[in-house]
Amino acid sequence: GAGVSQSPSNKVTEKGKDVELRCDPISGHTALYWYRQSLGQGLEFLIYFQGNSAPDKSGLPSDRFSAERTGGSVSTLTIQRTQQEDSAVYLCASSLGERGASDTQYFGPGTRLTVL
Amino acid sequence: AQSVTQPDIHITVSEGASLELRCNYSYGATPYLFWYVQSPGQGLQLLLKYFSGDTLVQGIKGFEAEFKRSQSSFNLRKPSVHWSDAAEYFCAVVTEDGGNKLTFGGGTRVLVKP
Numbered sequence: 001g002a003g004v005s006q007s008p009s010n011k012v013t014e015k016g017k018d019v020e021l022r023c024d025p026i027s028g029h030t031a032l033y034w035y036r037q038s039l040g041q042g043l044e045f046l047i048y049f050q051g052n053s054a055p056d057k058s059g060l061p062s063d064r065f066s067a068e069r070t071g072g073s074v075s076t077l078t079i080q081r082t083q084q085e086d087s088a089v090y091l092c093a094s095s096l097g098e099r100g101a102s103d104t105q106y107f108g109p110g111t112r113l114t115v116l
Numbered sequence: 117a118q119s120v121t122q123p124d125i126h127i128t129v130s131e132g133a134s135l136e137l138r139c140n141y142s143y144g145a146t147p148y149l150f151w152y153v154q155s156p157g158q159g160l161q162l163l164l165k166y167f168s169g170d171t172l173v174q175g176i177k178g179f180e181a182e183f184k185r186s187q188s189s190f191n192l193r194k195p196s197v198h199w200s201d202a203a204e205y206f207c208a209v210v211t212e213d214g215g216n217k218l219t220f221g222g223g224t225r226v227l228v229k230p
Contacts, residue, residue, distance in 0.1 A: 103216070104150075109158065
């Protein structure tokens, strides 16, 4: 079946602009995660959605970052007033959400964001 | 908070030789342990995972990993590498009190010499 998809695959923006990154999880997966991969920080967690529960936003680096998940499926990560340090690959993952911590997370190909 | 250490940033191995990638974690209880591989320009693919039971786990592409509680380690091995194994490998943990999120090590980049 279809895996996790993300769009766009590449995004170049100017400092100060807002960007939106999209994630389509695997159908039927109730858990959705956003991670960021950058040269300086490695792979780091950003935010986690599970069903209708309040999201775990503990990894968001600043209030310029926000995410929503509509209808329990598609998610959008929004970065406002982008800064050069936001340049990274943003990875989305989804899991069944049935077994909590032991669920396998399946990753999308990522969106490479470059802030000029 | 849990942490994961991959001591080797780069490893170069000859095709056909064996490979071992090290991973150490810091956590009071036994976490759930994962190895992911990332090929150039690709997303992360799960190689194997350990939750409980037999401490030697088999994964895809001929990889295996051994959990050693006494050493807080979860090293990844492959008896004979192929050129297609050139990639970056990430060890990761999830803990039940950690909110289900993966905490990753810094990664080990594997280069395969012909």
